[in-house]
Amino acid sequence: MMNCDANNPEVDQLRGEYINLNKGLVSLPFNFPGTKYRKALQSRSNVLKYINQKVKERQQQINDGCEGNADDLLSFLFNQIDLSEEEIADHLLGFIFAAHDTLSSVIPLAIYFLEGCQRAVDQLREEHLHIRKMMESRGETELNWTDYKQMEFTQCVINETLRLGNVVRYLPRKVTKTIQFKGYEIPSGYTVIPAIAAVHMDPSLFDDPQCFNPWRWQRESSSPARNNNFMSFGGGQRLCPGIEFAKVELSVFIHRLVLAYVWETEEPDPPMALPMVDFARGLPMKIRPYMSPIV
Numbered sequence: 252m253m254n255c256d257a258n259n260p261e262v263d264q265l266r267g268e269y270i271n272l273n274k275g276l277v278s279l280p281f282n283f284p285g286t287k288y289r290k291a292l293q294s295r296s297n298v299l300k301y302i303n304q305k306v307k308e309r310q311q312q313i314n315d316g317c318e319g320n321a322d323d324l325l326s327f328l329f330n331q332i333d334l335s336e337e338e339i340a341d342h343l344l345g346f347i348f349a350a351h352d353t354l355s356s357v358i359p360l361a362i363y364f365l366e367g368c369q370r371a372v373d374q375l376r377e378e379h380l381h382i383r384k385m386m387e388s389r390g391e392t393e394l395n396w397t398d399y400k401q402m403e404f405t406q407c408v409i410n411e412t413l414r415l416g417n418v419v420r421y422l423p424r425k426v427t428k429t430i431q432f433k434g435y436e437i438p439s440g441y442t443v444i445p446a447i448a449a450v451h452m453d454p455s456l457f458d459d460p461q462c463f464n465p466w467r468w469q470r471e472s473s474s475p476a477r478n479n480n481f482m483s484f485g486g487g488q489r490l491c492p493g494i495e496f497a498k499v500e501l502s503v504f505i506h507r508l509v510l511a512y513v514w515e516t517e518e519p520d521p522p523m524a525l526p527m528v529d530f531a532r533g534l535p536m537k538i539r540p541y542m543s544p545i546v
């Protein structure tokens with residue numbers, strides 16, 4: 252996003268600040284010394300300081316005519332004429348939060364759910380071995396769009412991981428007009444919080460909702476395009492703009508995972524909402540190479 256070197260110690264420090272920010276994101280808003288909320292506010296300001304510094308450095312490089320060919324989000328944002336430096340920094344923080352945290356939570360959840368469902372792993376391997384054979388017949392080693400469109404069962408696994416994993420559990424909304432809802436009046440100015448996780452775990456909407464069942468998405472009536480009860484990417488005007496990109500990234504990850512590895516978790520470590528979905532022990536795993544017939 253900003254062309255930072257991941258091995259740079261300041262990036263490590265930034266990571267620490269960012270973790271604090273996340274921990275306090277869903278906490279009681281008491282700004283007292285020692286509270287998670289206060290730490291989160293301090294960390295947010297430190298993260299923004301870092302980002303602002305990067306924005307200023309890049310502005311300086313642009314002014315000096317030595318920007319190089321930084322092919323990153325920061326350069327893209329600089330090319331949007333109407334954005335102030337403050338808006339650019341805010342966009343960067345928003346993107347780190349929206350794009351990184353969500354995906355980095357969904358990936359371990361997929362690994363975790365799949366470990367408990369060998370039949371799904373077998374079916375994924377079959378799908379991806381077929382795709383790998385097609386790539387070999389073309390003499391190519393990189394996945395392309397046609398390959399991606401063949402990953403039908405993979406999409407079912409992704410949907411099911413998102414439904415059961417619930418990385419985004421609720422979405423606050425401000426009521427802009429007083430409405431009546433099921434006999435209650437919700438006044439304008441109130442905040443409502445749709446509990447997405449509750450919808451995803453409702454047995455009247457999803458059969459046996461506690462069960463990881465990617466096959467449920469194969470039924471036409473359950474496809475996300477037809478199913479208003481699938482809300483992992485939000486909905487309406489604020490629908491996640493990264494939805495397709497996220498699915499491509501997850502699909503490529505699953506492709507590599509099932510064709511290259513066999514994995515098992517070392518100890519029970521179920522995901523928990525802490526309040527962000529996470530694994531208390533970091534999901535330690537044993538990994539071996541997968542001896543595929545053609546890879």
Ligand code: HEM
Nearest residue numbers: 349350353354357419422483484485489491492493496497
């Ligand atoms: C599996 C991964 C992801 C999940 C589950 C997810 C989920 C969501 C949800 C539920 C929202 C709606 C928030 C709201 O209504 O208030 C949202 C918004 C957003 N997402 Fe994602 N997202 C994912 C990946 C990404 C990626 C990869 C990007 C960028 C490349 C991204 C960029 C955004 C942005 C910029 C918004 C704000 C949109 C707005 O406020 O109008 N997301 N995401």
